[in-house]
Amino acid sequence: METVVRKLYEAMFLVDSAQAQNWDAIITTITTILEKAEAEIVSTKKWDDRKLAYEINGKTRGTYVLCYFRADGERIRDIERDVQLSERIMRVLILSPETREKQDIESDLISQKDGEMGTQKDTPAMQVEKEKQKAAQKAAEKAEVKQQGRDEDSKAMVNNE
Numbered sequence: 001m002e003t004v005v006r007k008l009y010e011a012m013f014l015v016d017s018a019q020a021q022n023w024d025a026i027i028t029t030i031t032t033i034l035e036k037a038e039a040e041i042v043s044t045k046k047w048d049d050r051k052l053a054y055e056i057n058g059k060t061r062g063t064y065v066l067c068y069f070r071a072d073g074e075r076i077r078d079i080e081r082d083v084q085l086s087e088r089i090m091r092v093l094i095l096s097p098e099t100r101e102k103q104d105i106e107s108d109l110i111s112q113k114d115g116e117m118g119t120q121k122d123t124p125a126m127q128v129e130k131e132k133q134k135a136a137q138k139a140a141e142k143a144e145v146k147q148q149g150r151d152e153d154s155k156a157m158v159n160n161e
Contacts, residue, residue, distance in 0.1 A: 005073075006039075006040065006072060007071070007073055008069075008070055008096070009039075009068070009069055009071060009076070009094055010066070010067075010068055010095050010096070011068075011069065011092055011093065011094045012064055012065070012093045012129060013065040013066075013089050014062045014063070014089070014129070015090060016057075016059050016088075017049050017061040017062060017063050020046075020063035023046065026088060026089075029086060029088045030044065030065065030067060030089070031044075033079055033082045033083060033086065033089075034067070037075040037082070038071065038075060039069045039070060039071035040070040040071070041067065042068040042070060043066075043068045044065065044066070045065070045066045046063065047063070047065065048063070048064065050064065052133065053130070053133030053134060053136070054133060054140065056090050056091065057090060062090060068097070079094065080092060091129070093128055
């Protein structure tokens with residue numbers, strides 16, 4: 001009989017702010033996805049509603065949901081696929097919290113038990129998501145500048161004729 005090793009993972013789910021108003025439905029969706037992958041949920045915590053650096057599916061605001069869970073590493077791909085198929089969740093980033101101190105994780109869990117709604121301190125998952133958003137925004141700006149340069153070259157060619 002094979003023993004399954006369940007590691008602790010940190011997942012940052014991004015949901016549309018309008019959908020986050022129905023908190024029970026969001027939690028049910030996340031729980032269903034994780035239970036389907038045979039993951040054990042350690043904690044789930046609602047974070048702030050924030051303006052996105054770029055639009056995702058036409059949305060400019062999103063609500064972050066931080067979740068710690070234990071799962072077999074081979075099931076992470078299944079979780080990511082199920083999130084992509086979900087209509088409620090816009091993005092997910094799953095990390096192994098090896099770089100986080102145990103007391104930081106525990107303080108997140110304790111604060112959830114005390115009823116806190118979240119903190120302003122970014123987790124590693126949020127930091128990576130912010131970097132992705134910044135990179136995508138820079139790429140979009142470069143593409144826009146390049147397009148403007150082409151438009152100006154086209155105008156110059158027309159004026160020369």
